[in-house]
Amino acid sequence: MGNQDMALTKHSKENNRTGDPGRVEPRLRLPGRAVDIGVCLALAAMGIWFVAEALGMPSGREAFAPGTFPIIAGGALALLSLLQLGLSVAGRGTLPMVEVQRPLWLVIGMAMMLLFPPAVERLGYYPVAVVWVPAFGWIAGIRSPLGLITATLIVLGLGKFVFEMLLGTPLP
Amino acid sequence: MIENLLHAAALVLTVKVLVALFCGVLVGYFVGAMPGLTSSIGMALLIPFTFGLDPIPAIVMLVSIYMASDYAGGIPAILVNAPGQPASAVTAFDGFPMCNQGKSGLALNLAIMASGAGALISLVLLVISAQLMAAAALAFGPAEYFALAIVGLSLIGVLSAGSTLKAIIGLLFGLTVVTIGIDPIRGTERFVVHPYLIDGIPFLPALIGLFALSEVFVMIETANDRIDRVRHASSASHSLRTLVPYRRTVLRSSLIGYFIGVIPGAGASIASLVSYGVAKKLSPTGASFGTGNPEGIIASEAANNASVSGALAPLLSLGIPGSASAAVLIGGLTIQGLQPGPLLFADNPEIPFSIFIGLLVGLPVMLLIGLFGARLWVQITRIPRPVIATVVASICMLGSYAASNDTFEMMVTAAFGVIGYVLRRCDIHPAPIVLALVLGEMLEANLRRAMILANDNFLSVISHPITAVLILVSILVLASPLFGRKSAVA
Numbered sequence: 001m002g003n004q005d006m007a008l009t010k011h012s013k014e015n016n017r018t019g020d021p022g023r024v025e026p027r028l029r030l031p032g033r034a035v036d037i038g039v040c041l042a043l044a045a046m047g048i049w050f051v052a053e054a055l056g057m058p059s060g061r062e063a064f065a066p067g068t069f070p071i072i073a074g075g076a077l078a079l080l081s082l083l084q085l086g087l088s089v090a091g092r093g094t095l096p097m098v099e100v101q102r103p104l105w106l107v108i109g110m111a112m113m114l115l116f117p118p119a120v121e122r123l124g125y126y127p128v129a130v131v132w133v134p135a136f137g138w139i140a141g142i143r144s145p146l147g148l149i150t151a152t153l154i155v156l157g158l159g160k161f162v163f164e165m166l167l168g169t170p171l172p
Numbered sequence: 173m174i175e176n177l178l179h180a181a182a183l184v185l186t187v188k189v190l191v192a193l194f195c196g197v198l199v200g201y202f203v204g205a206m207p208g209l210t211s212s213i214g215m216a217l218l219i220p221f222t223f224g225l226d227p228i229p230a231i232v233m234l235v236s237i238y239m240a241s242d243y244a245g246g247i248p249a250i251l252v253n254a255p256g257q258p259a260s261a262v263t264a265f266d267g268f269p270m271c272n273q274g275k276s277g278l279a280l281n282l283a284i285m286a287s288g289a290g291a292l293i294s295l296v297l298l299v300i301s302a303q304l305m306a307a308a309a310l311a312f313g314p315a316e317y318f319a320l321a322i323v324g325l326s327l328i329g330v331l332s333a334g335s336t337l338k339a340i341i342g343l344l345f346g347l348t349v350v351t352i353g354i355d356p357i358r359g360t361e362r363f364v365v366h367p368y369l370i371d372g373i374p375f376l377p378a379l380i381g382l383f384a385l386s387e388v389f390v391m392i393e394t395a396n397d398r399i400d401r402v403r404h405a406s407s408a409s410h411s412l413r414t415l416v417p418y419r420r421t422v423l424r425s426s427l428i429g430y431f432i433g434v435i436p437g438a439g440a441s442i443a444s445l446v447s448y449g450v451a452k453k454l455s456p457t458g459a460s461f462g463t464g465n466p467e468g469i470i471a472s473e474a475a476n477n478a479s480v481s482g483a484l485a486p487l488l489s490l491g492i493p494g495s496a497s498a499a500v501l502i503g504g505l506t507i508q509g510l511q512p513g514p515l516l517f518a519d520n521p522e523i524p525f526s527i528f529i530g531l532l533v534g535l536p537v538m539l540l541i542g543l544f545g546a547r548l549w550v551q552i553t554r555i556p557r558p559v560i561a562t563v564v565a566s567i568c569m570l571g572s573y574a575a576s577n578d579t580f581e582m583m584v585t586a587a588f589g590v591i592g593y594v595l596r597r598c599d600i601h602p603a604p605i606v607l608a609l610v611l612g613e614m615l616e617a618n619l620r621r622a623m624i625l626a627n628d629n630f631l632s633v634i635s636h637p638i639t640a641v642l643i644l645v646s647i648l649v650l651a652s653p654l655f656g657r658k659s660a661v662a
Contacts, residue, residue, distance in 0.1 A: 057360065140562050
C-alpha cells in the first residue's frame, strides 16, 4: 500500500457529493488490510486476556468450572481473530479501502458521546444538554441556527415531558 | 387456543393498548421510511419508553414497530430508490423502474397490499406453529436447550451478511463479553474489574450502543451525502383487487418468507432475495424482472413481511431470536419480567396471544396508513440526517439512563457505540454480537446444568437423540461454506 492510501485526501466537489455546495471536507482513506489487522489484534488481545483471567479462577470438582466457558469463548475468539489476521496479512480475500468521511468530526463526536455521562453525573442533565446538544448538532453537520435550536428543544422536551413527566424517570 | 385468543382480544382491544399499537405503527413507519434507521434501531430506541407501561401495551407497541417498519421500507425504495430497510432493496429493483414509468401509485399499492397479504398468511402460520413448537419444546431439558443455542448461533454465523469468519468472530466477541459478571451456576465473580460490572454488561444499553449509536456515527460521517428527494410522488392507488392476478406469487412468497424468517440469522433480506429469485425463475414474465415487473415487488414485499412472523415463532416458542429485531424484542420482554420460551405459553399465555391479536389488529391500521399516507411518509427523507443523528444520539443516552437511573448505563451505550462502529468498518456487523449476547447465557447455563445432570460426562450430554441431531445440524451448517466453495470451484 502506498503512502497516498493513508493520506488525508481532498476530493473534488463533484466526487464529494456534498449537500452544501462549496463545502469540501477531507476524507481519511485507510487500507482495508491495516484496519483488519488492527481490529483483529485488539480482539485477539481481548480473547487472550479473558483466557488468562479465567485460568486463574477457582475450579471446583465439576468438569465445567466457572472459568471453562470464558476459556472456550475467549480462546476461540483469539484463535479466529489471529486466523483472520493471518488471512489479511497473506492478502487473502477482498479488502477494499476503508474510507472515513469527516474523520475529525467523527472522532470529536465519539469523544463527546464518551464525555456525556461523566458530565451529566457532575453537572446534571439539563445544564449539560443545553450546551452538549447544539455542539453535537454542529459536529453532526447542522449548520443553521434554527436547526440547532430545534434539535435542542426536541431533546430538552423529550427529557422533560416524556422521560420525567410521562415515564417518571428523574433525570440527574 | 380459541379461548386464549378471545381472552387476548379482550386485553388488546382497550384504549391503552390500541394507543400503544397506533404509536408503535407511527414510529415503525417513521424508522422504516427513513434510510439508515432500521426496525431494530427503532425498537431499541423505544424500549426505554415502555418501562412505565404494562407488559401487553409495551410488547404490542414493540411488535407494531417491527411490523410497520417493514411495511414502510418499501415506500422510499419505490419512490426515491433509497430503501428504508435493507430488505426493501429488492423492492427497489422493480419498484423504482415502475415509478420512473409513471406507475408509482400502482407500485405503492402492490407493495403495501403484498405486505399486508404476506403478514396475514404468515400470522396464521405463526399462530399454528408457535404453539406446536412450544408444546414440543416443553419436553426439552438443558442438553436440548444447549444444542438449540448451538444451532441458533451456527446459523447466525453462517447466514449473516458479509464474511462468515467475521460473523463468527462477532459471535465469539458477544459470547466472551456475556461472561462478565456473576457466573450463572455457582455465583462466582468473573472479570468484574469495576463494581458496576457485577451484574454483567447491561443488555439494553449495549444493544442501544451497538445498533443505534453506531448508526449515529455513520450519520455523522455521511452528513454531506445527498439523498435524492422525491419530486412527483403520486399517492398509492386504493384498489384492493390489484393483487388478485398475482395470488400464487403472494402465497408462495409468504411461505418462503415465513420459513426463512424462522431460521435464526436469515432475516428479511435473505427472505426477499430468495423469494424474488424464485419468482423470477417461475414467472412467465421473469425476463422483465428488474425493469418494472409488478411481480418482483410482490415477491419481495410479501416475503420480507412474512419473515417478521417467521422470526417471532422461534422467539416465542423456544426463546431463540430469528432476527436482530427479534433479539431486541427479547430485551423488551425481559424488561417486563417475561422469559420467552415454551413456558411463556404455559405461564403467561396472554402475552403470545396478545402479540398475535396485536399483529392482526395492527394489519388494517398499517394498510390504511400505508395506502393513504405514502406521500407523507416519503417526505421523512427530507429531514436532514444531522438533525436525526443529534436527536437519536440524545435518545440513546436518555434511554440507557432510564434503564436503571444510572449514568454507568450511558457509559456502556457510548462505549458499545464506538466499538460497534469500529467493528462495522471492519465488516463485523452488530447483529451476530447482539444475538450472542442473548444466547450466550442460555448456552453456558444449559451446558453446565446438562453436565451436572450427566455427572460431567459430555458424551452423555450430546448423545441425547434430539441433542445429537441438533449438534449434527450445526456441524453441517458450519461446514456448509466449505461445500459451497468446493462446488463453486468445481
